[in-house]
Structures are given as C-alpha cells and as structure tokens.
Amino acid sequence: MAKRIVLDLDLCCGCRSCEAACKAAFKGEARIRHGDIVGEAYLPLACKHCKEPLCAAACPVDAITQDEETGLVTRSASLCIGCQSCAFACPFGVIDAPLVRHISQKCSLCSDREDGPRCVAACSSGALQFLSDEEIQKHEIGMRMVSKDLFLRRKA
C-alpha cells in the first residue's frame, strides 16, 4: 500500500469540508461518507482500500479490482451494473448506493490528481491526512479506538 487516508480524531471539527470537496469534484456524488454520531460528532468515513476488499469479492461482474502494487481498490464505471452488492459488503459503510448515474460511488483516492485526495486537501482542521503505512505507524494516527482528548465521549 503506497498511501491511504487516515483520520486524526482529535482534530475533526465536523464541518464536512471533505464531503463537499468530494461532491464538488464528482458531480454531486460524494465518495467519502460521514458517520453521524448524533449529538456528538460527524466523522468522515473514507475508503480504507482494504488488503482483502470485500467489495471486490462481492462484485458479480469484477468491476472492482485491486492494484497489486499500490493496493488501490478501484471500480470500473463501464463494468459496474449498479447492483449495490459492494455497498452491502463493505464493513465500513463507505460505498454509497447508486445515485445519479446508477453506478456505485467508490473512492479512488483521487487518482486523477497529483497531490492526492481532494478531501484531505480541503480538510479545514487538518484531521484528514494522506500517509504511508510507515508514517501512520510513526505518528500513531488512526490507531486509537478513542481519541486521547475524549472528544467522542464528551457531551456538548
């Protein structure tokens, strides 16, 4: 895996700039989702590009494939039949049901953009970062179940 999107829970302010950046770039279809922990937080849910992607395993037409070198899990727009199998199979709920174009919305880490994902570039608080496995280990970002500042536990 070259690089992936990780979330530093301490920094997320719930503004959904990530989702807006994704929607603005992909014709209103956001490929980053958010977890709405009602009353406490909006948490961005980005595709993890899993080592063993269940979305790819569930796809009946092999529209979702994994790049062996980079680990990037991509969906072919021309092969996708919009059956939603991937959306049901994804354990993180980050693949959206078919919207305007009746094909699933799958994050490609903005492979069309040299500087990496737009959601990371737009993130207003710096909570989303685009890091390699080594960098993730080094910073311990995305490794905790609960934020050190107990953001998730705190009631407003």
Added chain:
Amino acid sequence: MKISEPLATTIKKTVCPFCSYGCEFGVIFYDFGIKGIEYIKEGSSEGRLCPRGSAAALYLDNPRRLSMPVKNGKPVDWAKIEKELKKVIEKPKSVAVTFDRNITIEEYQSIISFCRKTGIDNIASSYCEPEAFLNPFMEKSFSIDEIDSAQMIVVLGDPFNQVPMLSKALINWKLKDRRNRLVVIDTIGTHTAAFASDFLRCRVGTEPFVLFGLADERIEDVNIREIAGIPESIIRDVSKGLKEAKNGFILATLSFGHTYDTLLMIEGLRKLQQFSGKGVVPFVEFAGFEGNQHFGSVLRSAKKKMIKYLINFGELFPYYYPQLLKGLKALNIYATSPIKFNGYTTLPIALNLEKQGSIITTFGKKTLDGAIKPASGAKTISEILTLMKQISEKGQSLRAPDTKINIRERIGKLAEKISTQRKKKTFTLLGEKIAYNFLGFFENETVKMNPLDAGNLGIKAHDTVSIKSKHGSASLGAKLTTDVGEGIVAIAAETPDTRGLFDFEIDGDIINFIPTEVELWRKE
C-alpha cells in the same frame, strides 16, 4: 479514426468571497468551461477550503445561472432594461437603491457615487443579517498568530460550522496546552461547543445577558444571570479568567434568526471588550456596507408609497427574505442576481469571483484580480450603473444613523419576552449557520429537534416533518438530537423556503429576524 488532443486546462487563482476568512484557491478551466477547483497551498488557509469554497465551481458553472435579464418570467435584452432603468432614474425621489452581499469595495463606492449624481437619496443595505452589525469590529485586522498566544478565548456562536477554516488553529491551540481555555456561549450544542473547556449553554435569546454578566454589568430588578440559566459561580469564574488572562480575545459569529435583540448583543460585546480589555474578533459571511439609512426606512417609504422603484445590487435580496416582499409589493423591483427568481425583474450579475476589485476580510483587505471572466450575459455592478449614467468609482462611504439604545429598558423587555411561556404545541425555531448547507448546494436541510419532543409527536429520525410559521411553511427531514433543548427546533436557513419561516421585528429602522414560534408535525 483521429483521436483529439487532451483538453488544455488552466488554473486561475482567486479569493473565496463567501466569508471573511478570504481563502485563496484556484478555479480549473478547460476548453469548454469550468472543470472544478484546486487547493493551492498558500495564503491564509494553506490550501484548505470549507464547503462554501468547494461550492464555488458549482456556483460559477451553475445550470441555473442567468444569461439574460428576466422580466415577468420572460427573458428580455439588456437594451430594453437600459431604457427602463434610465427612465426610472429620471425621478430619483421615487427610487430606493439597496445592496446586499457579493459586492466589492469599489462597486459599493460606485453605487454611492451613482446615487449622488442622480439625486437618489434612499440608500440602504438590504443585507439584513445580524452579522452586519459586527462591522465596527472589522476595522481592526486580525492575525491568526493571536490565537497561538492567547490564554483564553471566549466564542459567541459556532465558528467550526460557520468559519471552518478557524478550526485548525483553535483545536491545535487548545490541545497544545491544557491550561488554554476555550469558552463557548450558545443556545444549542454545536461542534465548537463540544470542544469547549466551558460551554455556557443559555436559554434562547439570552446571549446578551451572558455577555452583560461576563462584563460584570448589573441591572436593577433584573437578575440577568438567572434569566440566562447559567449559575452565578460559572459567570464569575469565566469573567475573572478573561480579565486576568494575559492574552485572549472574544470571537464573535452571529446567526440569522438566533437572537431577539441584535443591538443589545452588540452592546454586550462592547461592554465585555471594555471590561476585559480583550478585543472582539468578528467572523462574518459578508463584511457589509452601509447606506444613509437602514432598510426599515425603505420598507416604511414603500408602505407610504413614497417610493415606486427599488434597485438592488448584490445576489440575495429579495430572494433571501421572502417575508419582506409583502411590504414591498407596491414596488417595481429590479434586482441583480446570478440565478433566476420570479416575481420581479432579475438582472444577471457577475459573482465576486468574476470581478476585479477588493473585498474586506477579517485579516484586512484582499484583492480580486478578475482572472475569471464573468459568465455569459452577466454584467458587473459598475457596468450596470454605467448603463444608466456615466460615473466614477471615487465615491465616499456612507453611514446609516446610529440607533441609541437604552440598555436597561431593553434588558427589561427582553427578560419579559423570554419569561413569557410559549404556547402549548408550538416550538421555538432557531437559525444556525452551517457551511455544508451553503445555499443548498450539497444537501437538503434538516430540522434538528429534541428526541423527547419527537417522541411526543410520533416523529422518528429522517421522517419528513412539516413546519409552519405565520410567514410560510416548509417540509424537512428530522434529525433527532439533544443538541437542541425541549421546545426548540433549529435549521440552517440557507434557502428561501426555510428563511421565509422566520418572523421579524422592525427595531427602529433595523430589521431583526428573531427566533420564531412554529407549529410542527409529522408529514404523512
């Protein structure tokens, strides 16, 4: 078969005009139009961009953008409009000129110069947002480094949603040293409040009382702390902390339909500034300009039929305030707008992103370099003014008359209003400012309501609910959250349907959109 060459793309740098943070970003053009936006790692936001900024490309290239003036729902050419407008300004006493958002400093000066030359004397801002009254605090520019050196920051409102770009500096400052104290004053639970060291959650409309309390102001016969619903000990502690902090400031953001008395709120901020010796830093969606009168006098003149025509420059009025249209129905309205609205003559206007000039931000003046050409058929304000009369841009600024307020009297009135029990089966509707809901580009609005209220009405999460006020009605999805107390419902108020629900009071000549009593039920 010949395969064509890839399309040539160019990136044009610009400044986001959608709030006073003034983020820089690039707009990507290709042969056939606008492709999107690019995040440029320089300037005040280091390439980061909130939902408003990300919406810029959608706004510039919106399929609803006007390319011709529209009258009675039908397109007409600019030549006809020019003829009409020239005739209108022949009787300047019967004309009011107003302006709202999306104008540059130079355009504002041109408008004033135009009014002087033509003899039009009814000049007012139609930007009736409470944040317009934060303008006097914009005179001193702010540096983001001031956050780093602060020991205590008192926040009024929800900057994480209103100005998300501030969040990085604020969160890092708070996490850097646990002694750094972030105090948030608001009526409802917000993301900013969730990060606060102290959240002063007050009753609806009582923010001015909290500010007066923090400023150690005492008003006879009125226990302002008790009415606000915040214990005396907490008020004293925060008040003492702010006064004794070596560095700090009061960060102010104001939402539409969130408070009953904007002028009292501004006075509260002034008192707290004087008491604590700490500056007030305002973050607004648009740093507005003033005319020689407030918009309430235009409404009054329209009612008395002293004026017949209203020419509005900007992008929001009267679209943003449908409840005011009733008072203006006798007028012929000419309003500039990027997109089409029915009911009055609409003139296609260039967005600030498509202009040359300067805008006011919290960090000082910023320049728009005009790198992006105006959309087809749209004109800038200066071009429209020139159609009517040759003018220079060197106009002066105007100031609307100051409204002297009697603090004691107002506090008494507000206390009485707050203690008056709401009618059974009604809710108090509050406005919020949420960047993600900006003009409805990304998501339909939802209505936040307390789960206990929802349970009583048989409403479940995501159900469609109908909301009705005396000014209008709307249907929205329900979001159940304890962020709002019982009897309160909150909406982002970014579309005419939802904005049109809010009641308003004319305070002197100032239009005040206030928390509003609404009925609410589950839509079958």
